[in-house]
Amino acid sequence: MKMDSQPLDGGITLIRLDGRLDIEGAEALDQPFTYATSTHPARIAVDLSAVSFLASIGIRTLLGAARGQAARGGKLVMFGAQPMIQRVLKTAGVDQLLTLCDDLEAARRSLQD
Amino acid sequence: MHSAHARRSLRLINDSGAISAASAWLRTLGDAFDLGSELVFRLDLCVSELVANIVSYAFDDEAPHTIALDLILEPQSVKLVVADDGREFDPLALPEPVTPATLEEASVGGLGVHLVRQFAEQVSYERASGRNQLTLAWARPGRSSPAGTRAPVRRGIDRRRRTPATFPLRRADGSTVNADARSGAERRALGFISRLELFRDVPYALIEGLVAHCAQRDYPDEYLVLAPGMQNDHVALVLNGRLRVYLEDPAEAGSTGHTVIGTGECAGELSIVDGEPASAWVVAEAGTRLLLIDAHSFFSELLPLPQVARNLMRLMAARMRQANHQVVEQVRSSMVLERLQSELRTAREIQSGMLPMRSPMFAEHPEIECEASIQQAREIGGDFFDAFFIDEHRLFVAIGDVCGKGMPAALLMMRTVTTLRAEAARKQGQKGHMERVMERINRKLALNNERMLFASLFIGLLDTRDGLLRYANAGHPRPVLVRRSQTPTLLKVPQNPIAGIDPTVDYSLAEARLERGDLLLLYTDGVTEALNAQGALFGETRMLATLSGVGGGAATAIETLRDAMRLFCGNQPQSDDVTLLALRFVGPA
Numbered sequence: 165m166k167m168d169s170q171p172l173d174g175g176i177t178l179i180r181l182d183g184r185l186d187i188e189g190a191e192a193l194d195q196p197f198t199y200a201t202s203t204h205p206a207r208i209a210v211d212l213s214a215v216s217f218l219a220s221i222g223i224r225t226l227l228g229a230a231r232g233q234a235a236r237g238g239k240l241v242m243f244g245a246q247p248m249i250q251r252v253l254k255t256a257g258v259d260q261l262l263t264l265c266d267d268l269e270a271a272r273r274s275l276q277d
Numbered sequence: 278m279h280s281a282h283a284r285r286s287l288r289l290i291n292d293s294g295a296i297s298a299a300s301a302w303l304r305t306l307g308d309a310f311d312l313g314s315e316l317v318f319r320l321d322l323c324v325s326e327l328v329a330n331i332v333s334y335a336f337d338d339e340a341p342h343t344i345a346l347d348l349i350l351e352p353q354s355v356k357l358v359v360a361d362d363g364r365e366f367d368p369l370a371l372p373e374p375v376t377p378a379t380l381e382e383a384s385v386g387g388l389g390v391h392l393v394r395q396f397a398e399q400v401s402y403e404r405a406s407g408r409n410q411l412t413l414a415w416a417r418p419g420r421s422s423p424a425g426t427r428a429p430v431r432r433g434i435d436r437r438r439r440t441p442a443t444f445p446l447r448r449a450d451g452s453t454v455n456a457d458a459r460s461g462a463e464r465r466a467l468g469f470i471s472r473l474e475l476f477r478d479v480p481y482a483l484i485e486g487l488v489a490h491c492a493q494r495d496y497p498d499e500y501l502v503l504a505p506g507m508q509n510d511h512v513a514l515v516l517n518g519r520l521r522v523y524l525e526d527p528a529e530a531g532s533t534g535h536t537v538i539g540t541g542e543c544a545g546e547l548s549i550v551d552g553e554p555a556s557a558w559v560v561a562e563a564g565t566r567l568l569l570i571d572a573h574s575f576f577s578e579l580l581p582l583p584q585v586a587r588n589l590m591r592l593m594a595a596r597m598r599q600a601n602h603q604v605v606e607q608v609r610s611s612m613v614l615e616r617l618q619s620e621l622r623t624a625r626e627i628q629s630g631m632l633p634m635r636s637p638m639f640a641e642h643p644e645i646e647c648e649a650s651i652q653q654a655r656e657i658g659g660d661f662f663d664a665f666f667i668d669e670h671r672l673f674v675a676i677g678d679v680c681g682k683g684m685p686a687a688l689l690m691m692r693t694v695t696t697l698r699a700e701a702a703r704k705q706g707q708k709g710h711m712e713r714v715m716e717r718i719n720r721k722l723a724l725n726n727e728r729m730l731f732a733s734l735f736i737g738l739l740d741t742r743d744g745l746l747r748y749a750n751a752g753h754p755r756p757v758l759v760r761r762s763q764t765p766t767l768l769k770v771p772q773n774p775i776a777g778i779d780p781t782v783d784y785s786l787a788e789a790r791l792e793r794g795d796l797l798l799l800y801t802d803g804v805t806e807a808l809n810a811q812g813a814l815f816g817e818t819r820m821l822a823t824l825s826g827v828g829g830g831a832a833t834a835i836e837t838l839r840d841a842m843r844l845f846c847g848n849q850p851q852s853d854d855v856t857l858l859a860l861r862f863v864g865p866a
Contacts, residue, residue, distance in 0.1 A: 219389070
């Protein structure tokens with residue numbers, strides 16, 4: 165699991181996840197992703213397009229990030245999830261709790277609302 | 278690669294590395310078998326969630342446990358079987374998770390199981406013999422088939438355990454079953470079926486439907502389930518009790534051993550295959566309950582399962598090997614037997630060779646006629662006799678019978694004869710010589726006599742100058758004394774016990790004087806105890822009567838007695854050695 169982040173214009177931070185969000189991926193993300201998403205209020209767009217697998221432990225990671233940001237008054241949205249990833253999120257019932265956008269443009273609009 | 282049938286297994290230890298290992302294994306197989314990215318994702322997700330659950334929750338102890346994963350590929354389906362020996366956990370019994378309303382309330386507890394139930398097309402759970410076994414199934418994507426032509430996929434979960442069977446059920450033979458008469462316990466008892474050799478590796482879900490409509494039958498004690506010639510049209514699984522299998526009629530006396538088919542084993546699967554009638558007797562023991570699978574169901578529903586077919590071949594191969602092994606063992610033991618018999622023949626020759634078998638025995642001693650005869654029974658026995666001059670005038674004679682037959686008796690007989698010769702030749706003529714011979718033999722036999730072998734023995738020393746016979750007797754039949762023109766009588770002997778029992782016995786001597794022409798006949802109990810076809814003994818009386826009026830010499834006496842015995846016994850086989858030693862005192866010239 166790889167993660168990188170870059171500032172976009174409009175005060176938005178883009179975080180790109182690449183790999184499998186399984187137990188190993190979740191452990192690898194634990195420190196950097198939690199730090200990047202939960203320490204200060206921000207507007208964050210998480211790019212899931214390169215995430216090839218998602219298990220419940222990965223959902224926990226994503227939920228944790230979204231919850232952390234919400235608690236700080238910021239906002240975290242996700243976009244670009246592959247169909248099976250979307251299906252997992254839907255099946256888990258967390259698609260209503262997370263903001264899932266189709267692409268970066270939709271994510272930007274959602275963050276600027 | 279797209280093998281129609283395949284099975285791959287992975288066994289993992291319940292540590293945290295198991296989750297990644299299971300996932301990597303399935304992805305590799307998914308690629309290898311061309312299962313398509315979506316199905317691989319589903320398999321991956323399910324196995325990750327299930328193994329994670331098992332690792333986290335299934336075990337209360339710290340000991341390592343095995344998690345068994347089996348991927349079963351069939352032309353139309355892909356099955357993943359996950360089994361563990363942890364605490365009972367039926368994921369199908371878990372309630373659907375409530376979707377949290379807000380991010381704050383959201384927790385992911387129970388989410389894994391929920392995902393599994395949703396991402397597998399069919400799920401069934403089985404708890405058997407302390408193991409959880411979860412079987413997940415999917416329709417198998419067709420190879421390079423255009424999208425949309427795949428067989429319709431049934432979505433959602435098939436809760437086998439919760440859906441009662443719908444009656445009437447139709448059996449393979451066309452008959453119907455209107456109700457499930459089994460109790461809950463009976464149904465649970467069927468769980469062990471997956472442990473039967475025939476059903477090894479077969480997920481219970483696959484055979485549950487079949488065994489549910491097979492007959493179960495209780496058998497009374499000693500009920501004859503099968504006998505040779507009976508047509509067998511069922512495979513019988515022993516649910517309770519056990520069956521005994523005899524190759525020979527168990528009702529006949531002396532029937533040899535049997536083998537046992539115990540609980541969990543099956544019988545009849547071979548005669549179903551070749552359609553031949555049963556070749557053995559199968560007897561039920563008390564409390565035996567069998568599940569009977571009819572031949573049609575067996576062929577049309579069970580045999581098509583590749584695991585069953587393979588297990589059946591394995592069973593047959595095992596029986597073939599066993600039969601081969603038995604044949605080899607039989608050949609080997611018959612060779613051993615042949616060698617033993619040849620050794621016994623040699624032993625008998627050696628034994629006979631020890632005895633003085635000349636006739637006449639002492640041509641150089643015209644003052645005495647001595648003749649002997651020994652007829653050995655079919656089995657090697659323990660009769661012996663001996664006669665030799667210990668000096669110029671004195672003849673030592675002995676006759677005896679080591680009790681028992683076979684090699685131990687023969688060996689003891691040889692030892693006795695050797696001892697006898699050595700002792701008779703020692704310190705001859707001194708006072709107490711004969712007593713000492715008897716006592717030494719007795720002591721030798723009595724000491725180190727773990728096998729409790731005894732010998733009856735008569736010894737005598739005849740002075741051929743004056744006919745004085747001094748003799749001792751250890752439990753041997755009394756010799757016959759035939760005095761000229763008198764009725765034959767049994768010689769009076771001291772009452773001393775058979776040799777080999779008590780090493781401290783003092784043997785006493787007796788004396789008799791033979792007149793010229795008197796005949797002394799020594800014999801073993803093979804003479805008096807010879808049987809005729811009616812079971813009557815030849816006996817002392819008949820022996821004495823036969824010998825009365827025997828005018829001729831020693832050889833004639835023996836011949837006359839043997840003729841009489843032959844006449845009496847007819848074709849009755851001789852059961853014991855028959856030994857005769859005749860002495861006729863001619864007297865010095």
